[in-house]
Amino acid sequence: MAPKIVSFRKRFPKRQEIVTLFLVCVFPTHVWSLIAFLREIPSYVMRLDIGEIAGVFAYTQSFILFETFLILLCVIALACLLPRQLILDRFVSQGAILVLVTSFWVIPVHYQERIVSKLSLNVTNYLIFIFILALTYMVSMFGLSIILRRYPRFESGFQSFVDRLVVLSAIYGLLDLASLFIVIYRNIINTLP
Amino acid sequence: MKDGHHLNQPKIINRRDFLKALGVIPFAFTKWDTPKSSATPSPRNTSLPNVLILVFDALTARNMSLYGYPRATTPNLEKYVQKATVFHRHYASGNFTTSGTASLLTGVYPWTHHALHLHGQPLERFADNNLFSLLQDSYFTFSYTHNPMVYILLQQFRNHIAQLKKISDLCLISDSSADQWLNLDYKIAYDAELLLLRNGYHPPASLLLSLIDWTNRVYQNLSLMQEYKDIFPRSLPNYLDEEPPSFLYFTLEQAIDWLQAQIQTCPKPFLGYVHFLPPHGPYTTRKEFGKLFCDNWKPIAKPESFFTEGYSQEFLDEQRRYYDQSIAYIDAEFGRLYDFMQSNGLADNTYLIITSDHGEMFERGIFTHITAALYEPIIHIPLIIFQPGQQNRENVYSPTNAVDMLPTLLTIANKPIPNWCNGQVLPMTQGQSSHSNRCVYSIEAKENPKNAPLRKSTVTQVKENYKLIYYMGYQGCPYRFELFDLASDPEELVNLYAPGNPISSAMENELISQLAEANQPFR
Numbered sequence: 191m192a193p194k195i196v197s198f199r200k201r202f203p204k205r206q207e208i209v210t211l212f213l214v215c216v217f218p219t220h221v222w223s224l225i226a227f228l229r230e231i232p233s234y235v236m237r238l239d240i241g242e243i244a245g246v247f248a249y250t251q252s253f254i255l256f257e258t259f260l261i262l263l264c265v266i267a268l269a270c271l272l273p274r275q276l277i278l279d280r281f282v283s284q285g286a287i288l289v290l291v292t293s294f295w296v297i298p299v300h301y302q303e304r305i306v307s308k309l310s311l312n313v314t315n316y317l318i319f320i321f322i323l324a325l326t327y328m329v330s331m332f333g334l335s336i337i338l339r340r341y342p343r344f345e346s347g348f349q350s351f352v353d354r355l356v357v358l359s360a361i362y363g364l365l366d367l368a369s370l371f372i373v374i375y376r377n378i379i380n381t382l383p
Numbered sequence: 384m385k386d387g388h389h390l391n392q393p394k395i396i397n398r399r400d401f402l403k404a405l406g407v408i409p410f411a412f413t414k415w416d417t418p419k420s421s422a423t424p425s426p427r428n429t430s431l432p433n434v435l436i437l438v439f440d441a442l443t444a445r446n447m448s449l450y451g452y453p454r455a456t457t458p459n460l461e462k463y464v465q466k467a468t469v470f471h472r473h474y475a476s477g478n479f480t481t482s483g484t485a486s487l488l489t490g491v492y493p494w495t496h497h498a499l500h501l502h503g504q505p506l507e508r509f510a511d512n513n514l515f516s517l518l519q520d521s522y523f524t525f526s527y528t529h530n531p532m533v534y535i536l537l538q539q540f541r542n543h544i545a546q547l548k549k550i551s552d553l554c555l556i557s558d559s560s561a562d563q564w565l566n567l568d569y570k571i572a573y574d575a576e577l578l579l580l581r582n583g584y585h586p587p588a589s590l591l592l593s594l595i596d597w598t599n600r601v602y603q604n605l606s607l608m609q610e611y612k613d614i615f616p617r618s619l620p621n622y623l624d625e626e627p628p629s630f631l632y633f634t635l636e637q638a639i640d641w642l643q644a645q646i647q648t649c650p651k652p653f654l655g656y657v658h659f660l661p662p663h664g665p666y667t668t669r670k671e672f673g674k675l676f677c678d679n680w681k682p683i684a685k686p687e688s689f690f691t692e693g694y695s696q697e698f699l700d701e702q703r704r705y706y707d708q709s710i711a712y713i714d715a716e717f718g719r720l721y722d723f724m725q726s727n728g729l730a731d732n733t734y735l736i737i738t739s740d741h742g743e744m745f746e747r748g749i750f751t752h753i754t755a756a757l758y759e760p761i762i763h764i765p766l767i768i769f770q771p772g773q774q775n776r777e778n779v780y781s782p783t784n785a786v787d788m789l790p791t792l793l794t795i796a797n798k799p800i801p802n803w804c805n806g807q808v809l810p811m812t813q814g815q816s817s818h819s820n821r822c823v824y825s826i827e828a829k830e831n832p833k834n835a836p837l838r839k840s841t842v843t844q845v846k847e848n849y850k851l852i853y854y855m856g857y858q859g860c861p862y863r864f865e866l867f868d869l870a871s872d873p874e875e876l877v878n879l880y881a882p883g884n885p886i887s888s889a890m891e892n893e894l895i896s897q898l899a900e901a902n903q904p905f906r
Contacts, residue, residue, distance in 0.1 A: 218590060219589075219590050219591075222588065222590045223579075223588040223589065223590070226578060226582065226585065226586065226587065226588035227578065227588060229585055230578060230582075230585075234574075235832070236500060236830075236831075236832050236833065237499070237500040237502070237503045237832075237833050238574075238833075242570075242571055242574075245568070245571035245575075246571055246574045246575045246578065249565075249571060249572055249574075249575030249576075249579075250575045250578055250579055250588055253575070253579050253589065253592075254579075254588070254589065257589055257590070257591060257592045260591075260592070261591065292591075293590055293591075296590055296591060296594065297586075297590075299594065300586035300587070300590075300593075300594075301586060303626075376568050376571070377565065377567060377568055380567035380568045381567060
């Protein structure tokens with residue numbers, strides 16, 4: 191039994207790498223949710239007070255924190271399950287490409303209804319649109335992964351980009367902590383008669 | 384050495400610890416019970432009759448055959464009202480659920496309670512000044528609704544409701560975490576849930592999980608459609624807050640079954656407030672009702688409103704037919720409930736009140752009720768009261784309003800009417816009516832901030848046979864009046880408003896003065 195555990199641990203990324211990739215995952219999820227929240231502020235101001243707006247923000251950010259953890263878990267699971275040279279050997283940079291490219295390509299999926307109505311797409315054209323979306327996603331994902339392996343300068347440049355991103359994401363981490371505190375506080379207060 | 388070696392060993396959870404940890408897993412599957420209310424039990428006056436208020440969301444009196452509609456949408460009600468009081472000129476206080484229901488529950492107009500927005504709540508002072516708080520020491524209070532907007536209101540009053548059921552308790556599917564897990568902070572959690580997963584026109588705030596949620600809803604929709612296609616061919620009744628597919632499916636039958644058991648077993652006397660979603664859109668009905676009204680009947684052609692949404696009359700007529708079918712569906716379910724109450728003797732000791740929160744519109748290029756144009760189909764709602772022991776049908780033709788419900792119920796419970804209440808006691812016969820000179824109001828003010836005077840809104844004033852509509856602050860329509868004589872022109876086709884007209888001037892002055900008075904505390 192013991193040798194199997196050791197073998198599994200070898201396939202597991204290092205703690206520092208996990209923390210770095212978590213902070214990378216924080217960036218797209220939190221920026222997207224903040225944009226969505228800020229877009230709704232005018233309607234919230236019409237009907238909610240400051241405390242209630244803070245409550246909506248806190249629930250939103252807590253959920254996004256959970257979503258970020260799930261994304262991280264998925265990448266870790268892939269790193270553990272796939273051959274190690276695919277993700278594990280370059281866990282942070284390859285994981286960051288996976289997360290950032292996927293997040294970027296999900297955006298048109300969210301806008302698909304508007305795109306379909308704007309371009310008046312019929313079913314066939316809609317399927318072509320989805321196919322092009324999937325194809326460009328695969329091409330960018332594999333293309334960037336190959337470039338990462340072939341060109342060390344790209345890898346070091348990407349690594350320094352990730353390092354800067356991580357500093358920014360740490361701020362969102364603080365917001366998440368405050369949000370969790372507000373959610374717990376609101377739910378304790380509301381249990382009181 | 385041994386200790387040092389032990390410290391350097393990687394920490395591996397042993398089998399015993401793992402089994403201990405497994406013990407906490409059942410807690411993850413524990414469901415929170417329906418929150419217990421802090422409504423204090425007190426000795427109740429058992430001689431009082433029960434009160435059961437049934438609200439059918441978006442039910443306009445204009446489409447009920449009971450009120451003269453050419454299609455036979457309410458045959459059961461027509462049969463049973465031979466022993467009830469029918470109010471022929473009853474008005475909603477608002478044009479959508481939040482404002483209309485808040486007025487019914489607080490006895491004040493929207494310009495006083497200021498629940499002016501979708502998902503809004505009245506001002507904080509009404510948390511302890513409402514139907515439930517004023518009657519909780521006389522009745523066992525319970526409530527249920529399918530509609531999240533009503534549930535947000537009921538959450539504000541929950542300290543005075545002995546039994547407030549969750550929405551999901553009577554649903555086939557209700558995928559709302561706010562309802563199931565964060566029930567005690569429902570209003571805020573529901574807003575966050577909408578933002579995260581179902582943000583309507585704008586993409587949701589959750590980048591990836593919202594797509595999984597959407598896929599799940601599509602799957603649920605398809606599997607429910609498959610399962611119930613023989614009974615509900617146009618889909619099950621459901622609630623659409625933003626865009627399809629819905630997250631909440633139910634059947635009216637299930638809610639009526641629960642209500643039958645509830646009124647039989649709950650402590651007496653009870654005050655029940657049950658707010659059903661049908662016939663609110665999407666107008667889905669059981670198969671047998673889907674065949675009704677495939678006739679060539681057409682409503683009277685009306686000019687497009689200033690607030691037209693551009694819907695073609697063909698589309699509106701088709702939607703009207705579906706809506707009429709939904710009314711026939713709720714009428715049949717009401718018949719089932721009333722038969723049950725009669726067979727169990729409950730009808731002999733219960734005030735049964737049938738009403739709505741607002742109406743629905745299929746004309747002038749406008750569809751449903753989210754509009755600034757407060758024509759009769761939007762605000763003329765049914766009110767039928769079955770009194771214990773009543774043997775004859777009574778008809779009341781004087782104007783009444785949803786704000787009258789609270790003072791009427793207080794009178795039934797022999798309680799004083801608070802001075803902040805805008806309503807008056809409903810006349811139970813036309814002879815009792817002292818309302819003939821009274822003005823009643825309906826207000827739409829969704830685009831005003833909650834804690835500010837109304838500057839952009841529509842206010843209607845009904846007095847005797849006349850109805851004045853005042854539009855103010857809208858783009859391209861800063862100030863506009865319309866005056867109709869509802870006795871000679873019930874379809875509101877001829878605008879009688881003229882600045883020099885004495886009726887126009889008198890009604891205009893009265894409306895402006897009432898509005899200024901209502902706005903005063905917010906200046």
